[in-house]
Amino acid sequence: NGAAEPPPRLVLDLERLSQVPSDKAGPLQRYAATIQSQRGDYNGKVLSIRQDDLRTLAVIYDQSPSVLTEQLISWGVLNPEARRAVDTTAG
Ligand code: C2E
Numbered sequence: 238n239g240a241a242e243p244p245p246r247l248v249l250d251l252e253r254l255s256q257v258p259s260d261k262a263g264p265l266q267r268y269a270a271t272i273q274s275q276r277g278d279y280n281g282k283v284l285s286i287r288q289d290d291l292r293t294l295a296v297i298y299d300q301s302p303s304v305l306t307e308q309l310i311s312w313g314v315l316n317p318e319a320r321r322a323v324d325t326t327a328g
Pocket residue numbers: 272275276277285286287290
């Protein structure tokens with residue numbers, strides 16, 4: 238209806254993340270561990286991250302945010318609603 242909606246939350250599934258081979262998921266595993274440590278948030282099954290963090294991760298993975306988002310969703314690590322958080326028309 239055109240009304241502004243809040244962007245969806247980006248929620249990492251930490252259990253799934255720990256199961257993805259670290260040759261692929263290593264940078265994200267270290268990034269998530271750093272956020273947990275900065276927040277003192279060690280006991281969660283999930284971790285909500287900033288929109289900005291997805292952009293930073295895209296730089297780390299040398300991919301566009303939309304391509305990285307699809308990859309993380311295919312691993313089962315990121316909630317599919319996160320698609321709405323990235324501008325999929327920007328490639
Ligand atoms: P900071 O960015 O200076 O944030 C200080 C405090 O403001 C945070 O303490 C938190 O209580 C609150 N805060 C800031 N932004 C948000 C937000 O979007 N949502 C919520 N719920 N609270 C917010 P906290 O959690 O102890 O984090 C300490 C520092 O750790 C932060 O300082 C930041 O430098 C880093 N950090 C924590 N989580 C993240 C994250 O998800 N991404 C990034 N890039 N840095 C984070």
